[in-house]
Amino acid sequence: MGFENWIDRQIREATERGEFSNLPGEGKPVDLGRPGDDEWWIRRKLEKEDLRGAMPTSLALRREKQDIQQTLADVRGVEAAREIIADLNDRIRDANVRQTERVPIFTRELDIEEVLAEWMRRQGLS
Known part of the structure; x- marks a missing residue:
């Protein structure tokens, strides 16, 4: 096969220049999330870039509840x-009063003493 199309040539030249070397995840399988999870890439982006906002x-409040001991660690x-x-x-x-999301998700308050x-x-200290 002597014919090389424009795209193949661009890839070959970039490879020769080393533009695909040492990329994050090089040599590792591509993680496409859990089977049937069409939004895996959104979850990964939120986690990777810590886009809690x-x-x-x-x-977000549930995440804060989950991380409360980490938040208090330096207090x-x-x-x-x-x-x-x-x-x-x-x-x-x-x-809980406002519930601005389409599907209401109520979050239980923390037991302060616990x-x-x-x-x-x-x-x-105990």
């Missing part, structure tokens, strides 16, 4: 920790 409010003082938890609970209450007890245990 692009999430619906209720999901010094019970009152400061209590204020952070109370602020999150206020935003959860507000989001979260504080875990925080204190992690800080070595």
Whole structure:
């Protein structure tokens, strides 16, 4: 086959120049997500670029709940920790009342004393 079309030539020349060398993921299989998950690429983009602001409010609040101990890790003082938890609970209450998403997703508030007890245990204060 002596015929090389324009696209093949562009690829060959770029390869010869090394433009495809040392790319992220080189030599690894392409991850196309879970079978049947048509939005795998969106999830990966949100995770990779930490685009929490692009999430619906209720999901962002759930993520904050999930990460509360990480948020509190550098906090010094019970009152400061209590204020952070109370602020999150206020935003959860507000989001549950407003429900701006098409499908309402209600988020349960944190038990302040339970979260504080875990925080204190992690800080070595209990």
